[in-house]
Amino acid sequence: MSLPPSLSFSQAPPILVPLRFFLSAPLFALLAALLALWYGPSLLDSRWQPAVLALTHLMTLGFLGMAMAGAMMQMLPVLAGSPVAHPVGVARAVHLLLVPGILALVAGFLLGTPWPIRLGMALLGSGFLVFAGAAGLSLWRAPSGNPSVVGMRFAVAGLVATVALGLTLASNYSGEWWLIYRVQVTNLHLTWGLLGWVGLLVIGVSYQVVPMFQLTPAYPKPLPRWLAGGLFVLLLLWSATLLLPEEKAQEQAVLAVGLLAAAGYALFAAVTLRLQLRRRRKQSDVTLLFWRFGMVCLLLSLALGVAGQLSPALEKTQGDNWMLAFLFIAGFAVSAVNGMMYKIVPFLIWFHLQSRLMGVAKVPNMKQIMREPGMRRQMWLHFSAVPVLVASALWPVLIYPAALLFGASMLLLETNLWLAFRVYRHHVKLAESADSKSI
Amino acid sequence: MSKERVLDVRGLEPPEPLEMALDAIEVLQPGERLRMIHSREPCLLYPLLAQRGFNHLAEAAAEDHYEILIWRRGDAEAAPYGLTQ
Numbered sequence: 001m002s003l004p005p006s007l008s009f010s011q012a013p014p015i016l017v018p019l020r021f022f023l024s025a026p027l028f029a030l031l032a033a034l035l036a037l038w039y040g041p042s043l044l045d046s047r048w049q050p051a052v053l054a055l056t057h058l059m060t061l062g063f064l065g066m067a068m069a070g071a072m073m074q075m076l077p078v079l080a081g082s083p084v085a086h087p088v089g090v091a092r093a094v095h096l097l098l099v100p101g102i103l104a105l106v107a108g109f110l111l112g113t114p115w116p117i118r119l120g121m122a123l124l125g126s127g128f129l130v131f132a133g134a135a136g137l138s139l140w141r142a143p144s145g146n147p148s149v150v151g152m153r154f155a156v157a158g159l160v161a162t163v164a165l166g167l168t169l170a171s172n173y174s175g176e177w178w179l180i181y182r183v184q185v186t187n188l189h190l191t192w193g194l195l196g197w198v199g200l201l202v203i204g205v206s207y208q209v210v211p212m213f214q215l216t217p218a219y220p221k222p223l224p225r226w227l228a229g230g231l232f233v234l235l236l237l238w239s240a241t242l243l244l245p246e247e248k249a250q251e252q253a254v255l256a257v258g259l260l261a262a263a264g265y266a267l268f269a270a271v272t273l274r275l276q277l278r279r280r281r282k283q284s285d286v287t288l289l290f291w292r293f294g295m296v297c298l299l300l301s302l303a304l305g306v307a308g309q310l311s312p313a314l315e316k317t318q319g320d321n322w323m324l325a326f327l328f329i330a331g332f333a334v335s336a337v338n339g340m341m342y343k344i345v346p347f348l349i350w351f352h353l354q355s356r357l358m359g360v361a362k363v364p365n366m367k368q369i370m371r372e373p374g375m376r377r378q379m380w381l382h383f384s385a386v387p388v389l390v391a392s393a394l395w396p397v398l399i400y401p402a403a404l405l406f407g408a409s410m411l412l413l414e415t416n417l418w419l420a421f422r423v424y425r426h427h428v429k430l431a432e433s434a435d436s437k438s439i
Numbered sequence: 440m441s442k443e444r445v446l447d448v449r450g451l452e453p454p455e456p457l458e459m460a461l462d463a464i465e466v467l468q469p470g471e472r473l474r475m476i477h478s479r480e481p482c483l484l485y486p487l488l489a490q491r492g493f494n495h496l497a498e499a500a501a502e503d504h505y506e507i508l509i510w511r512r513g514d515a516e517a518a519p520y521g522l523t524q
Contacts (some may be wrong), residue, residue, distance in 0.1 A: 013482070078483070212479070215452055279448050343453075350454050354487055355459070366454065 013087035015352045016292025019421065020095050021070025022341055026414040028062020028102065029145075033407030041396030044322060055108040059329055060193060061102045061124070067337045068201055069094060069131055071344065072152065074417035076135060079208050080149045082142035082179040091135045097127030105170070112176035128163045132156055147224030151204015158196025161239075162436070166187035184242055195261065197237050198333050200228050203268050205340075213343045214288050216275035223271060227264060234261040255309050262302045269295040269302075286375045290339025293383060322393035327413065330406065331386045335361050337341055338413060345417060349424045356429060360434040369423050374416045381409035441510075441517045442468075447476040457484050459494060464493055466474055472510035472517040494518070522524045 032055050037042060039051045043260040046052070073091055077083035084090055101123030108117030135156050166189050172179040179185060207224045208217055210281050234257050241253040276288060304324045346369040353363045385405035392398035446463050448456035456477055461484075463473050475481070480497050484507075488495050492512050496519060500506040510517035 012486070081482075212453060215450065263505070313522060347453055351457075354454075354457070355490060358490060365458075 012351070013073060013083070013091070015424065017091040018070040018074035018089045018344070020091060021066045021073070022345060023414070023417055023421065024071070024095070024099060025066040025337075026410040026417070028058045028066065030411040030414065031062070031106075032058035033403045033410060036399055036403035037407070041392075041399050044392065044396040047321060047325075050109040050112060054067060054106040056325075056329075057102065057109070057343055058106055059334075061098070061105070061196075064198055064329075064337060065102075065331050066098065067341065069098070070199070071205070071337075071340065072135055072204045074200070074344065075148075075205060075346065076138045076142070076152075078080060078140040079205070080139065080146060080152065082138045082149075084133075084134045084138045090130060094127050094131045094134075096145060097130065101127055108174065115310055117170055117174035121174070125163065128159065132160050132163075138190055144201045147207045147228070148204045150224075151200055151228040152206065154228050155197050155201035155204055157232070158192050158235065160202055162189060162193040162197050165192060177288055181242065188239055189305050191238060194267070194328055194333070195231070199265060200231060202291065202336050203228055203231075203331070206268075206272060209343070210272060210291070211339065213340075214276060214279055214285070214291065215281050216279045219275065220223060223268070227268060231264045232260060232365060234264065246419065258309050259306060262306050266299055266302050269298045286372070286379050287339040289345050289379060290342070290382075293386075294332045294335030297327045297335065297386065301327035301332060323390050326386070326389045326393065328421040330389055335382065335386075338378075341413075341417065342370060342375055345420055349420055353424065353427050356431050360431045361427065364423060364427070370416065370420045373417070374412065378409055381412060382406055385409055385419070441519070442471045443474050444471060445474045449476060449478045457487065460484055460509070461487060461491075464488070464491065467511060467517070470512075470516040472508055472514075472519065475482060475507040475509060476500075477505050477507065478503065480521065481507065482497055484490075494522075496520075496522070 016289065025415075035055050035058065036382075037052065043049065043052055044326065052074050070091075073084055073087060103120075104123060105120030106121055108114065127413075135152075135290045139153045139156060141147060144150065165185055168179070169182070169185060169189055172182065207219050207393075211218050238257045238261065241250050241257065244250045244253055273292065276292055276295075279288070301324050304327065308324070346366045349369050350366055351365060357363050385402055385408075388398055388405060389402035392402050444463060444467070445453075446459060448459055450458070460473070460475050460481070463475075467473060480499075485495055488509060493509050494512050496508045498506050498508070508519045510519070513522065
């Protein structure tokens with residue numbers, strides 16, 4: 001069967017299941033921006049500073065983790081045809097464990113005291129256990145022929161690896177023992193987190209949502225069939241290089257695996273950009289522009305990563321690592337999530353209102369639910385924040401304008417999401433008052 | 440012999456296909472059914488149809504599209520293939 005996949009629904013979870021995650025996510029990114037303003041250019045002195053660890057985790061766990069967990073709770077029934085069991089309870093538990101868990105971990109880093117880190121470890125460990133358990137079970141039951149299901153399975157495995165490595169590092173950070181391979185384990189932790197969990201989830205979900213929402217042709221068949229699995233195997237090989245006895249052999253193996261993985265992700269970005277050029281509708285669209293920007297940033301960060309691997313001199317400079325991280329996290333991952341939120345949130349509100357308002361009132365359209373000018377303003381703030389952030393790797397003083405722009409962008413994203421949610425609540429109240437009148 | 444209205448929603452952005460289908464079923468006359476042509480199976484439409492008292496039958500008509508037959512529950516004349524419900 002080669003039909004484009006569809007949104008399937010019968011057990012679509014209540015709207016607050018994904019929305020509680022979406023509404024929390026920008027607040028963590030806003031907190032990250034405030035931290036960057038507080039610490040200023042000294043942040044760029046070393047990636048090992050506690051404040052950098054705090055800031056990074058506000059972005060990865062707080063913004064990306066929250067938004068992606070919420071999106072997956074919604075997408076499992078819809079894209080994979082396999083709902084999460086007890087979605088309301090699972091969403092509530094995961095949300096209630098992750099939010100204080102992230103804050104405790106970040107506070108522990110900033111204060112330099114072990115107990116908040118240990119508290120954060122317990123909360124985050126159990127939160128992700130519940131999430132990965134529920135999502136894993138749903139994916140286990142889902143049909144294997146669906147490439148998005150395959151991508152999501154690998155992504156969840158990547159999340160489990162990231163969390164396990166993260167817990168190891170955090171216990172080392174807050175405990176009395178010293179991990180000899182700390183640098184290597186840290187690199188593996190961020191490789192699994194960024195390329196495994198974030199990268200594979202974006203790839204898996206794209207196979208359906210890019211053609212559906214951006215009106216492009218379908219991805220060429222070999223890509224959905226092979227790419228996610230191939231990249232996952234490369235990540236496993238990458239991890240296995242740690243077991244090689246000689247440092248020289250280890251370096252060469254990492255280089256080979258790293259180049260292949262970069263080629264795989266670059267292929268995905270290039271094909272996505274090409275499909276977007278062949279879309280059926282020609283008007284520009286906020287989500288499309290976010291994704292196009294994200295794919296260009298992904299390509300740039302991969303190019304920097306490859307250049308760093310090939311030229312050891314370049315790799316030694318701190319600026320290179322910072323640029324790569326800014327381009328990947330803020331440029332690629334945040335843009336993809338941000339752009340997708342602008343399709344998923346108004347669509348979900350429209351959908352739930354369609355059911356709730358039947359026979360009561362006309363359902364507002366997508367443009368009335370999420371206003372175009374607000375989305376565009378936020379998009380331009382984000383598009384200005386990222387280049388300034390990237391430039392701050394070379395001129396650290398630019399961290400101030402970058403943090404201001406990024407913070408403003410996240411504040412506006414939060415506002416836009418709340419305004420859309422307000423439209424939902426307003427119409428639900430209308431329906432309720434109509435119900436009570438008719439009784 | 441039942442009459443059919445055809446609604447081709449291929450190439451439209453969500454939620455337009457669902458909106459158009461919900462509008463189209465409003466004006467179905469007794470004995471009439473809707474044939475919706477879509478590039479994917481619109482599973483999100485089904486609970487909305489059920490809520491409004493409509494049945495559906497989806498067929499993977501060809502390599503590149505689905506056809507979904509929609510008729511009012513209890514309208515035996517509009518039901519395809521002699522389906523009784």
